[in-house]
Amino acid sequence: MLHIKSLSINLGEFSVRDVSLEIRSGEYFIILGPTGAGKTVLLETIAGIHTPELGKIILGDKEITATEPRLRNIGMVYQDYMLFPHLTVGDNIAFGLRQRKMSPSEQHALIEEMSSLLEISHLAKRYPGTLSGGEQQRVALARALVLKPEILLLDEPLSALDGRTRERLRMELSRIRKLTGTTIIQITHYFDDVFALADRIAIMREGRIVQVGETSEVFLHPSDTFVAEFLGIGNIIRGTSAKTGNITQISTHDGTMFFAASGITGDVVATLHAEDVILSKAPFASSARNCLSGTVTEIVPSGSTVQVFLDVGFPLIALLTRESCRELYLEPGSRVYATFKASAVHVIPAALQERGET
Amino acid sequence: MRRFSLALTGIIFLVISVVLLGLILYSPLPVLAQSLTNPEIQFAIMLSLITGVISTILCIVLAIPVAYALARYEFFGKRVVTLALTLPLTLPPLVAGIALLLFFGTTPWGKALENAGFGVIFTPLGIIVAEVFVNIPYMIRILRSAFSTINPRYEYVAKTLGCTDTGAFFQVTLPMARHGLLAGAIITWSKAMGEFGAVLMVAGATTMRTETLPIALYLNISAGNLDLAVAAATILILISLITLCAVEYFDRNVHVF
Numbered sequence: 001m002l003h004i005k006s007l008s009i010n011l012g013e014f015s016v017r018d019v020s021l022e023i024r025s026g027e028y029f030i031i032l033g034p035t036g037a038g039k040t041v042l043l044e045t046i047a048g049i050h051t052p053e054l055g056k057i058i059l060g061d062k063e064i065t066a067t068e069p070r071l072r073n074i075g076m077v078y079q080d081y082m083l084f085p086h087l088t089v090g091d092n093i094a095f096g097l098r099q100r101k102m103s104p105s106e107q108h109a110l111i112e113e114m115s116s117l118l119e120i121s122h123l124a125k126r127y128p129g130t131l132s133g134g135e136q137q138r139v140a141l142a143r144a145l146v147l148k149p150e151i152l153l154l155d156e157p158l159s160a161l162d163g164r165t166r167e168r169l170r171m172e173l174s175r176i177r178k179l180t181g182t183t184i185i186q187i188t189h190y191f192d193d194v195f196a197l198a199d200r201i202a203i204m205r206e207g208r209i210v211q212v213g214e215t216s217e218v219f220l221h222p223s224d225t226f227v228a229e230f231l232g233i234g235n236i237i238r239g240t241s242a243k244t245g246n247i248t249q250i251s252t253h254d255g256t257m258f259f260a261a262s263g264i265t266g267d268v269v270a271t272l273h274a275e276d277v278i279l280s281k282a283p284f285a286s287s288a289r290n291c292l293s294g295t296v297t298e299i300v301p302s303g304s305t306v307q308v309f310l311d312v313g314f315p316l317i318a319l320l321t322r323e324s325c326r327e328l329y330l331e332p333g334s335r336v337y338a339t340f341k342a343s344a345v346h347v348i349p350a351a352l353q354e355r356g357e358t
Numbered sequence: 359m360r361r362f363s364l365a366l367t368g369i370i371f372l373v374i375s376v377v378l379l380g381l382i383l384y385s386p387l388p389v390l391a392q393s394l395t396n397p398e399i400q401f402a403i404m405l406s407l408i409t410g411v412i413s414t415i416l417c418i419v420l421a422i423p424v425a426y427a428l429a430r431y432e433f434f435g436k437r438v439v440t441l442a443l444t445l446p447l448t449l450p451p452l453v454a455g456i457a458l459l460l461f462f463g464t465t466p467w468g469k470a471l472e473n474a475g476f477g478v479i480f481t482p483l484g485i486i487v488a489e490v491f492v493n494i495p496y497m498i499r500i501l502r503s504a505f506s507t508i509n510p511r512y513e514y515v516a517k518t519l520g521c522t523d524t525g526a527f528f529q530v531t532l533p534m535a536r537h538g539l540l541a542g543a544i545i546t547w548s549k550a551m552g553e554f555g556a557v558l559m560v561a562g563a564t565t566m567r568t569e570t571l572p573i574a575l576y577l578n579i580s581a582g583n584l585d586l587a588v589a590a591a592t593i594l595i596l597i598s599l600i601t602l603c604a605v606e607y608f609d610r611n612v613h614v615f
Contacts, residue, residue, distance in 0.1 A: 049514045069517040076518045082511050086533045095529075099520030147519065 001025050002151060002183065007045065007055035014041045017207040019055070023151075028177055028197050029185045030215075033204035034230065039187045042204070043153045046185070047076045059150065070099070075144030079156040081136040083128035089139050090124035096147045114146040117179065118172070134165035138172070145180065154186040158193065170196055171349070192348045195236065195269040203227050220315065225302065234274030234317040238350060241268040247289070247342050256313030259289040260345035267350040276344040277318035279308060280337045281328060289342040292316075296334045299325065312338055378595060384588050393589035401566050402574035402590060409482065409570065410550040413489035417497040417546045418539070420490070425501030426527070430510065446495045454492050455559025462487075462560070482568055484561035489550040496549065497542045504538025505531065541608040548601035552594055 002023040009016045016038045023029045031039050044050055046057060048069035057065045064072050083092050093114065097107045115121040118138045128136055137157060144152060157173070158166045174197055177184055186193065194201055194215055202212040203226075211223040219236050222228035239252040243265055250270055251257045260270055283291050294312030301307075306325040310316045316338055320328075330336065385393065393399055427433075428440060446454055462468035462478040471478065478484045508531055516526035532539070554572035561568040563577055571590045578587040 044514065047514070047518050049517065068522070069514075070520045070522060072518070074518060076515055078511055078515070080509070080511075082509065082515045084512065084516075084530055084534070086536070095516070096519035099525070143515075143519065 001060065002046070002185075003056075003058040004046070005056040005058070007042070007052050007057065009041060009045055009050055009052045011041055011050065014038050015207045016042045016045060016052075019207075019209050021202065021209065021212065023183060023185060025150075025183050026181050027183055028199045029183075030194050030198040030201045031185065031187045031204055032189065032194065032201055032230070036206075037204040038207040039204050040155050043076070043155055043185065043187060046151070047074050047153055048072050073147070073150045075147060075149035075152045077137070077140045077144050077152070077154050077157050079159045081128070081133075081140040081160075083136055083139055083143070085128050087127075088124065089120065089126050089128065089131070092128065092139055093124075093143045093146055095143060100147075110146050111142075114142045117145075117176070118142045132165075133161045134169060137161065137169060141172075141176065145176065145182070148180070149182060151183045151185060154184060156187050156189065158188070158190065166190075173197060191231075191271065195271065196348050196350065203230065205230075220317070228302070232273070234319065235270075235272040235277075237270045237272070237314055237316075239268060239270065241265045241270075241347060248347070250345075250347070252314045254313050256292065258292060258340075258345070259342040260347045261341075261343040262345070262347035264347045264349055268347050269350045271346045271348075272316075272340060272344060274307065274317040274319035276340050277316065278339040279310075279318050279320060279324075279328060279330070280339065281335075283337045284339070286339060287341070288339045290345075291337055291339045293335065293337050296330055296332050296336060298332060299330060310336065310338055381588060382592050382595065385585050389585050390589055390592065393585045394593075396586060396589070398566060398569065398578075399574060399586055399589050402569050402571045403593065405482065405485070405568075406551050406570040409485040409489060410547050413486045413493065413550045414543055414547040416486070416490050417494045418543060421494055421497035421501050421542070422532070422539075425498045426505050426531075428498070428502045429505035443498055444495050446492055447499070451488075451492050451553060451555035452559060455488060455556035458484075458488060458491055458556065458560045478560065480560075480562040480564065480568065482561065485557050485568060485570060488556035488560040489553050492553055492556045493546045493549050497546050500538050500542035500545065501535065504535040504542075508534050537608045541605055544601055544604045544608070548597055551597050 002021075004019060004021040007016055007019045014036065019042060031042070033039050041050065045052055048064070048067060052065060055065070056063055059072070059074075084095065087095065090111065093111050094107055097110060102110075112121070115124065118141060120135065120138045120142060123131060123135060123139065128139065131139065137160075141157075154173075158169055161169060170193060173184070176182070177197075186197070188194065198215050200213060201215050201218055203210050203218065205226060211218055211227050216236050218227070219231055219234075222231060237250070237252060239250040241248045241250045241260065241262070241264060243263070247259050247261050248263065248265060249257055250260055250268060278288070283293070292312040294310045294316065296308055297311050297315075298309040299306060300309070301322065304322060306320050306322055308318045308320055308325065308330060310318060318338060328336070424443070428436070428443075459479065462471065462484075468478065476483060478487050512530050512534065513526040516530045517523070521529060551570075552572055553570075554576065557568070557570060557573065558576070563569065563573045565577060569577065571594055575587050575590040575594070578584070578590065
């Protein structure tokens with residue numbers, strides 16, 4: 001377990017202020033936040049690059065606040081890979097093992113194992129400059145993972161990649177985590193990463209952690225308007241997706257079904273913006289594929305809008321103007337119909353959710 | 359404009375070529391060859407090479423940590439320090455030379471060094487001191503520029519992979535700056551080979567003792583031995599040419615000036 005206690009550090013442009021976190025071993029922890037929130041500084045401080053002015057970092061039962069980075073056994077991977085350009089891929093991966101004065105045969109075995117896990121064995125003789133972004137990031141991951149770090153820190157590892165590669169590498173991260181059981185702390189600005197990978201998330205703003213919790217908990221109950229606006233999504237629905245004709249049908253665990261315009265099947269996480277949900281007292285004919293009946297459970301005004309919490313078999317949030325809410329005479333217990341387009345539903349594979357069952 | 363600018367380019371190219379070729383071709387080839395075997399010229403070549411190599415190595419060793427500090431760290435008075443370190447770039451070497459002469463010749467520190475056996479004034483050691491003093495700013499500038507283009511995160515990663523601070527520097531940053539280092543070394547060496555003003559002031563112009571190539575050129579011109587002067591000049595032109603080609607080659611990766 002990684003225990004961060006009241007950590008503060010000021011690097012002028014970026015700072016971390018009084019951050020406390022507990023990250024369990026084996027956990028996939030994601031940190032979200034706007035640019036300049038101090039996310040990278042926090043990660044680098046965990047790695048030992050910067051010395052905190054205040055606070056403590058405890059890994060397992062050892063305090064490592066003042067320990068040199070090389071003795072922490074914490075790996076770090078950056079968005080821009082930071083592969084050493086003067087070394088071949090093989091030498092890049094071997095870099096850490098050589099520092100540990102490991103015998104060449106041992107080195108070789110470990111490098112082989114990690115290279116085949118990441119499918120980069122064929123690149124060993126090449127130089128980083130000749131690789132694609134996806135390949136470079138695999139090499140960077142291999143270089144960090146070959147040392148079997150207790151914690152792997154990922155600073156926006158997928159941000160420099162194109163959409164398809166990002167998707168593939170995201171699945172890879174989930175696979176690696178499953179295979180190695182490494183604790184992973186990742187910074188991202190892709191919600192897809194969060195839904196596909198995270199056990200828990202933290203939202204950072206101006207150097208402080210404003211909310212920590214289970215992913216769905218944070219999305220469903222943002223602690224303040226900043227978090228709500230920053231996340232801006234509303235609905236996260238887990239279920240199983242199957243193809244029916246040109247679109248897919250998602251069944252939630254309680255048996256409710258709805259449509260999504262997506263080709264992804266299997267265990268999925270579906271997201272739906274609260275403002276994309278239309279409420280009505282009676283079902284109406286429209287081009288929207290989904291019309292679910294349910295009850296209002298709670299109404300929360302926020303500014304000029306109102307968040308209406310529904311139970312349609314699963315919890316659903318709709319964002320309405322105060323006017324609409326008044327005209328529909330909504331109150332807790334009201335029967336309503338929730339209409340939304342299949343194309344408004346964003347579907348991503350629930351890579352990590354399988355883990356709980358294996 | 360096109361015709362005028364191209365024509366002028368051609369004319370200036372011709373003038374430079376004619377003037378320099380005129381110097382190289384001044385002595386008939388056999389005479390040039392004979393001049394090159396002259397003991398005085400050979401001494402000058404050797405002395406220039408030795409002092410040039412030693413002063414370049416000293417410049418590299420001293421400039422690496424300084425350039426790194428300037429590229430990576432913020433400290434109080436950094437602007438003033440940077441300015442002072444850069445001043446010898448624009449200072450006439452003759453002025454640098456006289457300053458060194460006064461420092462080593464008249465101050466207690468200079469006297470103490472001389473008593474300890476490190477006489478600088480009018481000695482070959484003085485040549486090295488003068489060359490280092492005049493050239494180290496170039497080395498610092500080039501290396502600083504090379505270091506500051508290297509993202510510090512390379513070192514961060516190296517440290518998480520098991521390197522000490524020093525290890526990360528020598529295994530990652532320095533190899534990544536190798537083009538700058540080479541370009542800097544070549545320029546420093548070439549400038550050392552051609553240094554005249556500062557060397558003249560500190561080490562004097564003693565035949566067969568502190569006689570580097572430029573000093574040999576100066577002494578022989580003064581004595582009317584035009585052939586020997588031309589031989590020394592020809593070698594200096596050759597060194598410049600090699601330097602230019604080498605720097606052109608490395609400059610693709612480094613900002614030299």
